[in-house]
Amino acid sequence: MTAISERPQMLPEQFEEFVRRLGRTVEGIWPEFINGKLGVKPVPDGDHGLITEWLMRICIQSRPELWLYDQGLKVETCRGGHARPDGTLAPSGTFGSQGEWANADGVLMVVEVTSYDSDTDRRDRVEKPRAYAETGIPVYLLIDRDSAEVVVHSQPDGVRYETVQTLPFGRSVRLPDPVGITLDTEPLKNWVR
Template identity: 35%
Template structure:
């Protein structure tokens, strides 16, 4: 997502978190606290939503296990940078339906039980390529799918360890990308862009 505005940053960690949690954003915008930086992003464009829709529809139809998908669900995750916790909003948060992860969840929920998160890049792809990837790895989220429109490729990061993922598999848009269990299908990308 594109950083639209940066709020003045308090220097104290707890004050920064309180300041972030009290932010009010215009309808359609979202605010995240990523590595000690408050980032406010505008609504997504049509191509972004097209890619998002293609990923989600295949997950719902083809996964070996029934999955629940939440678009833009806020995750409160382990410490990073100078902030007490990262508060990140993936484009899609996916979990097995049987654990009912999203039922009754607060606006910011822990990442325990999340099977995969998905990001579709926008005009500031480096945040999705690096900062968010590190947040997701630190939280132990098993799979991170990055639809990188700028590189016309998809990358599936797996095996989180510390601040990053130890493994990744990349496919150009137009080719399929295998998703491991609990998904267990090849994600088709021919009509992504």
């Protein structure tokens, strides 16, 4: 029997209906459903957007057959989670006809850029790595503006990522296969407080 604290707050279908009625964003938040709980993610600030733009340019130049999408994903196999990564790297055309919450099949990497809010530690550093690993997404890239570090999670085992590499901004970072892109993270120093 499932303990009360482990029961999801709602079913995935109820979350999707809630988001449809609410609209994608309301007063600076994006709703998500991670680990059976409704949560919110702040709408990105300008520097956050510049980081995403920087990464998109690198991905397109290095691997033109891929695209860095702004795509909601169905994550977590047992609780039917729904996450909205800051970037979802997949082959061009992967999400055709899938709607706002797509299946993660074909996703090579998800990206999160930390926001300056009280929930970022739990959301971006604890819950999302687990949800993305459970889903089998090969690489999770966390661009952590609080610590000025890039954290590369890889080799998901269905529960967690077996390999986690942490490097300070300014270092060169090789994103493992199937991504296979090298990032010069020096420019990230310009977009932290």
